[in-house]
Amino acid sequence: xxxxxxxxxxxxxxxxxxxxxxxxxxxxxxxxxxxxxxxxxxxxxxxxxxxxxxxxxxxxxxxxxxxxxxxxxxxxxxxxxxxxxxxxxxxxxxxxxxxxxxxxxxxxxxxxxxxxxxxxxxxxxxxxxxxxxxxxxxxxxxxxxxxxxxxxxxxxxxxxxxxxxxxxxxxxxxxxxxxxxxxxxxxxxxxxxxxxxxxxxxxxxxxxxxxxxxxxxxxxxxxxxxxxxxxxxxxxxxxxxxxxxxxxxxxxxxxxxxxxxxxxxxxxxxxxxxxxxxxxxxxxxxxxxxxxxxxxxxxxxxxxxxxxxxxxxxxxxxxxxxxxxxxxxxxxxxxxxxxxxxxxxxxxxxxxxxxxxxxxxxxxxxxxxxxxxxxxxxxxxxxxxxxxxxxxxxxxxxxxxxxxxxxxxxxxxxxxxxxxxxxxxxxxxxxxxxxxxxxxxxxxxxxxxxxxxxxxxxxxxxxxxxxxxxxxxxxxxxxxxxxxxxxxxxxxxxxxxxxxxxxxxxxxxxxxxxxxxxxxxxxxxxxxxxxxxxxxxxxxxxxxxxxxxxxxxxxxxxxxxxxxxxxxx
RNA sequence: CGGAGUGUAGCGCAGUCUGGUAGCGCACCUGGUUUGGGACCAGGGGGUCGAAGGUUCGAGUCCUUUCACUCCGACCA
Numbered sequence: 108x109x110x111x112x113x114x115x116x117x118x119x120x121x122x123x124x125x126x127x128x129x130x131x132x133x134x135x136x137x138x139x140x141x142x143x144x145x146x147x148x149x150x151x152x153x154x155x156x157x158x159x160x161x162x163x164x165x166x167x168x169x170x171x172x173x174x175x176x177x178x179x180x181x182x183x184x185x186x187x188x189x190x191x192x193x194x195x196x197x198x199x200x201x202x203x204x205x206x207x208x209x210x211x212x213x214x215x216x217x218x219x220x221x222x223x224x225x226x227x228x229x230x231x232x233x234x235x236x237x238x239x240x241x242x243x244x245x246x247x248x249x250x251x252x253x254x255x256x257x258x259x260x261x262x263x264x265x266x267x268x269x270x271x272x273x274x275x276x277x278x279x280x281x282x283x284x285x286x287x288x289x290x291x292x293x294x295x296x297x298x299x300x301x302x303x304x305x306x307x308x309x310x311x312x313x314x315x316x317x318x319x320x321x322x323x324x325x326x327x328x329x330x331x332x333x334x335x336x337x338x339x340x341x342x343x344x345x346x347x348x349x350x351x352x353x354x355x356x357x358x359x360x361x362x363x364x365x366x367x368x369x370x371x372x373x374x375x376x377x378x379x380x381x382x383x384x385x386x387x388x389x390x391x392x393x394x395x396x397x398x399x400x401x402x403x404x405x406x407x408x409x410x411x412x413x414x415x416x417x418x419x420x421x422x423x424x425x426x427x428x429x430x431x432x433x434x435x436x437x438x439x440x441x442x443x444x445x446x447x448x449x450x451x452x453x454x455x456x457x458x459x460x461x462x463x464x465x466x467x468x469x470x471x472x473x474x475x476x477x478x479x480x481x482x483x484x485x486x487x488x489x490x491x492x493x494x495x496x497x498x499x500x501x502x503x504x505x506x507x508x509x510x511x512x513x514x515x516x517x518x519x520x521x522x523x524x525x526x527x528x529x530x531x532x533x534x535x536x537x538x539x540x541x542x543x544x545x546x547x548x549x550x551x552x553x554x555x556x557x558x559x560x561x562x563x564x565x566x567x568x569x570x571x572x573x574x575x576x577x578x579x580x581x582x583x584x585x586x587x588x589x590x591x592x593x594x595x596x597x598x599x600x601x602x603x604x605x606x607x608x609x610x611x612x613x614x615x616x617x618x619x620x621x622x623x624x625x626x627x628x629x630x631x632x633x634x635x636x637x638x639x640x641x642x643x644x645x646x647x648x649x650x651x652x653x654x655x656x657x658x659x660x661x662x663x664x665x666x667x668x669x670x671x672x673x674x675x676x
Numbered sequence: 677c678g679g680a681g682u683g684u685a686g687c688g689c690a691g692u693c694u695g696g697u698a699g700c701g702c703a704c705c706u707g708g709u710u711u712g713g714g715a716c717c718a719g720g721g722g723g724u725c726g727a728a729g730g731u732u733c734g735a736g737u738c739c740u741u742u743c744a745c746u747c748c749g750a751c752c753a
Contacts, residue, residue: 119714120688120702124746251677254746369753389752405752413752428677429750442753471753496751589711623713641712 108581110616114152116140117628127324129563130256132572136631138559138580139257146253146261153632154559156580158264161558162243164295164577165266172288174239174268179221181245185211187220190532195396196425200248214247219528219550222269226546227534233273236536236546237281241268243555257560258516259326264556270549273538275525278547282314282523285551289318289519296558297575298565301515303329303338306416307522314523318553319515322564329515330497334508342416345493346510347502348461351410353381355467360481362472369443371409374478378469385409386462386470386482388445390435393424393455402430402438406447406484407459407495414496421457421492439473446470447489448482458489516561517554524548566655572633573654581614582675584634588622588641595640598649598664602638605668611675630654636674638667 115137122141125131133139138154141147150158166176185203188194194201194213202214215221222240230238246265253261268285272278286302293300298320305317317340319329330344331337339345356378368377375382389405405418419427435442439451447456448470462468466483501510528534529545538544559578566573574580583606587599596617603615614634616625622641629637629652637652639659649667651660651674662670 116686116703117714118687118703122687123682123689126747251750371752387752391751407752409752411752415751418751427751430753432753435753440753445753591711619711621711621713621715623711623715625714626712627714639712643712 108612108614110614111618113614115628115632116151117631119627125256127255127258127560127564128567129258129324129560132563132567132631132633133256133559136572136633146250146259148257148260148262153580157559157574157578158556160578160580161296161562162264162266162555165243165292165553165555168288168292168295169241169266169268172239172284174241176242177225177240178242178244179215179218179225181215181247182212183215183218183221185213187224187532188213191220191223191528192396192531193220198425200250202247202249216246216248217265217552218242218267219269219524219548220532222267223528223532223534223548226269226271227529227532230271230546231536233536233538237270237272237277239268239270239281239285241266241551255324255326255560257556258324260556263554266553266555268551270551271529271534271546272549273536273544273547275547278523278525278549282521282549285521285549286316289521289551289553292553293318293320293518295577296562297577298518298558298561300518301329301331301338303331303340303515304343305340305520306342306420316521317515317517318519318521320518320558320561320565321513322516322561323514324564325514325516327515327517328512330510331513332503332506332508332510335503335506337503337505337508337510339497341496341512342414344497344510345504346497347504347507349383349410349501351381351383353383356380356384356469356480357467358469358480360479362477362479364476365444365478366476368476368478374469375409378480380469382409384468386446386468386484387411387413388447388471389413390430390438390440390442390445391415391418391427392430392434393419393422394426394428395424401455402434402440403427403455403457404440404445404447404450405457405459405494406462406489408461408465411459411461411495412498414494417492417496418457418494421490421494422455441471441473441475444471444473444475444477446473446479446482447484448479449473456489457494458484458491459494460491461495463491516557516564518558518561519551519553521551522549524550567633570627570657571631574633574635576635579635580632581634582612582636583671584614584616584629584632584637586616586625586629586637586639586641588625588639590617590619592644595644598644599640602640602668602671606671609672609676611671630657636671638671640664 117137118135121131140149243266247262270281300320303317305315307315328341330339371382387409393403394400450456462484464486468482469480470482472479499511526545535543587595590596606613639650648661649664651662
């Protein structure tokens with residue numbers, strides 16, 4: 108491809124809303140173009156090339172694993188979503204609209220319903236299973252706050268795959284196969300990543316794993332073990348139960364006047380007791396389908412933090428939101444002095460597992476300016492769940508090693524779905540005995556457009572992108588420093604044509620610009636290697652540049668074609 | 677949803693306080709010179725000043741309403 112004819116609008120200036128390296132360089136390098144903000148992007152020729160490269164790696168590995176590519180309708184009838192029960196549950200991220208006949212539709216944020224619909228119409232027998240179907244298509248999620256360019260757009264390219272099985276065991280086999288396949292994909296793309304345990308979110312299902320590309324700019328906090336391979340999203344992380352060295356308080360069971368002591372810190376100081384022996388009670392409003400909601404008290408140890416996603420799952424709610432003082436007093440609660448013990452009637456209480464049977468605890472009194480001491484958390488009286496956030500320094504649940512936080516970009520997510528969708532949607536097959544059974548499903552996603560951002564987050568320097576071999580828009584950049592110099596231009600043309608014939612994707616910079624401008628563009632665009640034909644040609648030499656580290660090697664001009672072949676093939 | 681901020685040429689911004697011919701840099705077009713680190717000279721094109729309403733002889737600027745976007749937060753009572 109000749110640069111002089113390619114649409115690559117590189118810019119010197121950084122758009123003011125871009126803060127992340129990937130966002131800045133993808134815009135400045137002319138890969139993508141923002142569509143009036145709000146998380147929508149056009150892909151320009153360079154960006155489209157990278158997208159296709161990444162997509163091909165994904166397709167290549169999936170096909171090798173026996174998956175079959177299909178393409179599902181982007182606009183899906185709302186009725187399918189009502190059948191699965193997600194029309195309400197998915198919330199505002201689901202973009203809903205009506206056609207001219209007032210029929211309701213949604214733009215697919217994920218396609219479980221659609222794929223199940225496809226399969227239930229065409230698969231009837233156990234002989235047709237297992238089946239793993241996928242597509243690489245647009246998705247739309249009306250994100251609360253799109254940001255960071257391709258990292259969190261509203262419209263994005265996603266690979267979504269769905270597998271169908273006769274039983275749980277076969278689904279698990281496929282789940283493991285997909286884990287291996289995903290590892291191959293991310294490895295080929297040159298990414299440093301970690302597979303972690305995850306929360307299943309709105310998709311539903313049981314076991315799920317995320318593929319996290321490690322980067323400081325990642326939006327997810329993941330917990331990893333120093334000693335073993337344990338890794339989990341903070342939303343799903345667990346730990347070995349914590350003990351407390353400080354002695355348990357021996358206060359009698361009584362009500363104590365504690366004016367204006369509303370924080371764990373103040374309470375700990377007042378009673379001179381480790382926060383481990385205090386009960387922290389957090390009130391939140393849980394939202395359910397059909398606009399129903401209730402106030403829930405979440406009780407945990409004062410030394411712990413509430414993990415909202417776990418809490419949300421514990422009450423099986425769609426979402427948890429803050430409760431204001433007014434709502435609290437209406438429910439008979441006093442901020443700062445709440446307690447699971449003696450909570451007002453009608454207020455649901457969820458208690459953390461670590462409090463099961465705990466004694467000597469200090470709680471609020473559910474009365475302004477009073478706490479109670481010497482409480483025991485009766486195992487029979489409460490619902491117990493794991494609702495705490497794992498903290499750095501906690502112990503690994505697998506090996507007892509030390510856990511620490513790191514940041515990751517969620518680039519892939521695989522789920523063991525079971526019959527979460529096949530049952531409500533009536534996706535059944537006839538087994539050997541002619542008996543109808545719901546298919547057991549798995550679902551597997553990769554954020555393809557997000558991967559472009561993830562690659563750049565891991566592979567860039569202060570000058571621009573450094574694409575990995577399998578993601579680069581071109582294999583090689585051939586630059587003619589001064590196109591008015593006939594010898595330089597002639598050699599450039601010769602090298603370009605020769606390498607193109609050998610199947611190397613070459614971007615040939617034949618523009619009239621000066622050396623400096625072209626060099627800046629090269630660095631910004633970040634093709635892995637370049638051949639620079641310039642001044643040194645007078646002495647019979649050209650340069651071979653490696654973008655990573657910008658190392659330059661001088662090579663005799665007559666050997667350059669063979670040299671490049673040797674290096675790239 | 678809460679808080680803060682910004683909307684003026686494709687991009688980045690000034691002008692708004694104190695109303696009076698719409699500006700600058702980059703990019704773009706024409707001609708010329710230049711060619712190893714984002715060249716220079718000369719000439720040129722491009723604007724419903726986010727939208728609507730109002731005040732005024734006159735509004736980018738003042739008033740009202742509204743829309744959009746950006747940033748921070750949305751969890752420990």
